[in-house]
Amino acid sequence: MTEHTFSEAEYDAVTDAAAHWCMRLHAIDCTAEERQAFEQWRDAHPLHAFEYEAMLEIWDVAGDLPRPESATTLLPGKSSTSWRTFGITAAVCALALPLAAYTGWNLGWLPNAYQHFETTDNVRQVTLSDGSQVELNLGSELTFRNYKDERRVTLKKGEAFFSVSHDMKHPFIVRAAEGRIRVTGTQFNVWLYEDQVRVNLIEGSVLVTSNDALDGDGLRLGPSMQARFRHGDYMPQISETYANDSSLAWRSGKLVLDDLPLSDALPLINRYLAKPVMVADNSTASIRLGGVYNIKEINNLVTNLPKVLPVYLTRNENGNPVLNSIPKQAPKS
Template structure:
């Protein structure tokens, strides 16, 4: 078993030398680099061999005083140790070169995904100290390179606080829309039929993502307190408005200002795995105002009962039925 372990160690070192030769060649490919990374991580013995070589690096200074060949009068163990250290020096030097070269060879950018469940909010600090806050049932993919910072909003809603870096633009793609910011704060809500971009700080550029060169992409600059809705029907820019109430979800709040019951129900279904059914047409046009806690649906239903005279019944299916309270 010990002999087998020694052979594995020697094979790992030999393989490392082979990788060095390949990575230093003029025709090294991206596939080679990826394969090298896989080799480093595919077996613990590979990294163990490297670690052992690196640990010995300081000890290899004794080679400066060792003779090129072990004297005949040295015990066999000492002679073997001399030859072993000499070979180890070459292997360790090659491994050190591999570790030095590898970060410079470049690899394909790695994407990281973040997502939230229904009713969940998540604050994320990105590698450049920018911040993302994900709303309920949302998903993003984050890819950073030396040239740009790229976020793909795949579902839901997210608010971004971007750390300034003019040399490394910050892009957020949502459907067919791209939002570019250097240092600012903004919200992106990807809906089924439209995307809403709201600027809470600074300036952003919104542009179309066009697959072909036959159509010049539309582009618009947005400043603080502006909102742009993009859809297949065109772009609609709202007048400057204080959108802090609209973005109160970041604090777990829903700020209702004469909000129709039908719209309130739609918001509640965003944040809870519950179906709400307005069973009485006479209450459909009622509206409510106030600050509601999104994490407390029972309290919201109680508020409807007190302020609007709406009764909430939970059916066996779990659906909440809303109707006019009995007098």
């Protein structure tokens, strides 16, 4: 059977469709029916999936283009959509035309390198185009863009350990949730779950801010220091890590829980699960859990919790496992 060869017009139509789906799937009002239609379109031909992945890269780059005033003044009430449409159009043009791309690079608008990495069931080590090494935990995703004035990483989910190549004139910026970590060359770990972020510094120094919109470069961490923040925090919480800190045990395939209350342990557990575990009440949240677990067998940990803790499992209306504390029996009189 002869494979169909796309004409130029057909190829352009696929690219247009990929751009349409990229914008619709990122829209707040995107419906379940539209998502299903997209999946059918994507799976209809390998070229559809290829073009959509390429459009996602352009989408990421478009978000960093300088925002024109016309995006908010010409179409009031539609600034987000109109700006993203403008950004995609500008990025497509700039990436397609060598002169435009060269101008965008010199102005610091467009990167000269873009990389996207994602892990599912295995830890993965990757090399960025600047020579920096990154180790990704299970279920992690990040992008790297190399601009004229800085190197920029966005950790979209999960956890990553960075060994950054030294370059004083070309700082390395990691964005996680609303925060920012700024370095020139060092080793550090960034953990992201929902809106919670934890940064552990191993070597060198980093500047951490909990809100990328704030002025200044943030608070400085030295070796064996940790910063924590979540959505809405004005400043990160800074603390020292002890000698046997286990936050990097994932690099050896382990999750170490050091007698933590479930309120602190569950975010570390849930990042490995498709359906996060909930607690029924504050009493359950205060129950403590310890032990060393294989990060590939966290599902087994959840089902075995009733065997090691005074809890039982139920499920809520969304199908999430819920831990409930077993009431203590009153002493017999």
